[in-house]
Structure formats: structure tokens, C-alpha cells
Amino acid sequence: MAGNTFGKVFTLTTFGESHGEAIGGIIDGCPSGLDLDIEEIQNQLDRRKPGQSKITTQRKESDEVKLLSGIFEGKTTGAPIGFTIPNSNAKSKDYDHIKDVFRPSHADYTYQQKYGVRDYRGGGRSSARETASRVVGGAIARQLLKGVTIQAYVSAVGEISIEDDYSKLNLSETDSNIVRCPHSAKAAEMIELIDKTRKDGDTIGGVVSCVIKGVPVGWGEPVFDRLHADLGKAMLSINAVKGFEYGSGFAGSRMKGSEHNDKFEAEGGTASNFSGGIQGGISNGEDIYFKVAFKPVATIMRDQQSVNEKGEEVTVKGKGRHDPCVVPRAVPIVEAMAALVLADHYLLAKLNK
Numbered sequence: 001m002a003g004n005t006f007g008k009v010f011t012l013t014t015f016g017e018s019h020g021e022a023i024g025g026i027i028d029g030c031p032s033g034l035d036l037d038i039e040e041i042q043n044q045l046d047r048r049k050p051g052q053s054k055i056t057t058q059r060k061e062s063d064e065v066k067l068l069s070g071i072f073e074g075k076t077t078g079a080p081i082g083f084t085i086p087n088s089n090a091k092s093k094d095y096d097h098i099k100d101v102f103r104p105s106h107a108d109y110t111y112q113q114k115y116g117v118r119d120y121r122g123g124g125r126s127s128a129r130e131t132a133s134r135v136v137g138g139a140i141a142r143q144l145l146k147g148v149t150i151q152a153y154v155s156a157v158g159e160i161s162i163e164d165d166y167s168k169l170n171l172s173e174t175d176s177n178i179v180r181c182p183h184s185a186k187a188a189e190m191i192e193l194i195d196k197t198r199k200d201g202d203t204i205g206g207v208v209s210c211v212i213k214g215v216p217v218g219w220g221e222p223v224f225d226r227l228h229a230d231l232g233k234a235m236l237s238i239n240a241v242k243g244f245e246y247g248s249g250f251a252g253s254r255m256k257g258s259e260h261n262d263k264f265e266a267e268g269g270t271a272s273n274f275s276g277g278i279q280g281g282i283s284n285g286e287d288i289y290f291k292v293a294f295k296p297v298a299t300i301m302r303d304q305q306s307v308n309e310k311g312e313e314v315t316v317k318g319k320g321r322h323d324p325c326v327v328p329r330a331v332p333i334v335e336a337m338a339a340l341v342l343a344d345h346y347l348l349a350k351l352n353k
Helices: 038-048 092-098 108-115 121-126 128-144 171-176 184-199 227-236 249-254 327-351
Strands: 011-016 022-028 081-086 149-157 206-213 241-246 288-294 304-308 313-316
Touching: 011 128, 022 128, 038 128, 038 327, 081 128, 108 121, 121 128, 128 327, 149 171, 149 184, 149 327, 206 327, 227 241, 227 288, 227 327, 241 249, 288 327
Parallel strands: none
Antiparallel strands: 011 022, 022 081, 149 206, 206 288, 241 288, 304 313
16 A cells, blocks of 8 residues: 655655554654654644544544654654554444445445455544544644644534635634634534534535645745645545635636736735735745635445445445544644645755755
8 A cells, every 4th residue: 555655855654544553653854953842742633533522523532642763852853753643442343334335435445446455444544543643743843833823723514604714713712612613603503513413313514724824935846846736635635625725716716817916015925815825836925825625424324325345235324433524623634734744845945945
């Protein structure tokens, strides 16, 4: 199985399955001498971990990270940083009924056809549990990015969305509620919708928006390693992601050039920011902002028609512990992947000077 490593200079390789003994990763390319805040790494994991509210999966995992190498007396040594996160609350028997059945819209069928074998327990390697390792990598990458802030938040659940531009929101309030939406009235509506959907045995999708401030001019490598292209790949690699747009996104396609062009100002910067902080694939010093669309979780607590490995029609029954909506827990994952991209481009920019 290829494709388990992300990045070019600052790299993260992850390993492990949802119901294996542990998941974990190896970070390579992290410069030496970086003072690591271990508590902050754990804090980011706590924001992602399951069982944190009534609108998330009730699987209970402490998600306590164990750092194995690459750190001495609180500082990075430049050597690979290895880490593990134990799986302590797996209930593999919940998945016995689908060991030879393909769940609709899951990776069951494609994994079976590609590899000839699959770990059906919780989805194995295709499970979103793998993203906990990304959060560790992102938390370390973030500490390398001095002066850069990365703030993601839930901007939509189903048809409920925030219409306000991010500049009109108090993003410090994002973690003040269980849905991680910085608009209290909309947050209440979102929580009610997710809870109702859960009780109906169904799931629902949503959107996570992200704002990055403090990136200087010059990060990004044309032609194929454009900053926005790497951000897009990072976000689209997250489980359940169906769409990515940055800056004006799809709305920009309905505008004229005279409306869309970002006018430069004599004192510096631009009067508008439809470019989303990136021009020609290179950061221009303005805020970088983007949206990530997540589909409804494929496992629903209702009977669904499918087929088994013999091609016979079967009924798949929803069992196990699953999120009715992934976006509240996806917020720290989006931030982590953004941090990994930015750390990589920060180091690439230093190499090219």
C-alpha cells in the first residue's frame, strides 16, 4: 500500500488501523532546536478525539500520544519523531456482520478489489481514526510556524450556514460550543439538526472554513507545487471530503475581471482579497482562506441494500459507533493538514533562498 507519506521536506508518514493495537506516525524533516509544547499537541488531539459530546461518536478513546524519538530535553533533535496513539476502546464484534459485505459509499469494495484483502473492523486503514496521527503531525508543524495563525471553524451543517464573512466573526468563540461554530445562534440550530438527524438514524454533511494569517509573501513553488494546489490535496486527502475551494472559489466564476481583480494599494496589500492570499501559486501576504465540504457519514443506523463478496444482494444493518456529522471533529484535522502544508512550504522557501 503506497501513499502513506505527506510532504516533501517536512514529511509525515502514518500507520495503523482503526481496531489495531495502535495508530501512529513518523515525522521527518523537522529542524533541530525547536522547543516543543507537548501539552499543546495533546490539546489538539483532545479537540479531535471521539466521545466528546452528544453529536459525535460515542467511542471512548483517551488518544494520549506517546512520543518515542527525535526529542531530547524538550527540544527536537532533527532526527525522525516517532509516536504512537493506542486504540483502547475498539469493539471489533460490532463489525462481524460486514466482514464479507460491502457497505454503500464506504471503501469496502475498492479496498477488496485493489488489495484482495481488507480489515473490515471499523474500516481498518480507511477509517477516519487515522486522522489522529495527522493531528499530531500538524500540532508539531504548527509550532514551527512562528507568527502564523490557523483557525478553522464549522460554517455549515446541511442547509444551515453562516452567511457572514470570516472577518465579521469572532473566531475565538469557535470552541465555545460543541459544533465549533463561532456564530452562537447558528451553532444552536446546527446542534439541534445534528441531534435530530442522529435520532432519526441518519447522518448529515457540512462545511469547514479555514483562515490563515501571517504567511509572508513568497511561499509556494510553481508550477506543480503551488501553495493552493498542495492545500487542496491536503484537504481532499481527509476522509469524507468532497470539495475544496479557496479565495472566491466557485463564486468567482460568476464575476467579471473588473469585479474580481484585487487592486494593489500604495501603502501595501490589496483592497480586496478574492485571490485568497495566493497568486500564481505563491502567497502574497494577504489572508489565506478556504472551504472544505464534507459528505454525510456513510454508515447510517438504517437498513440499506447492498451486495456481498459473492455478488449476492443483501441487507446491510447499521451498527457500531459513528459520527452523525463529522464536521465538529474535522476542525482540528483541517487545521493540522494546513499546518503540514505550510511547514513544508516554509522550509522549501528557506532552501530556495
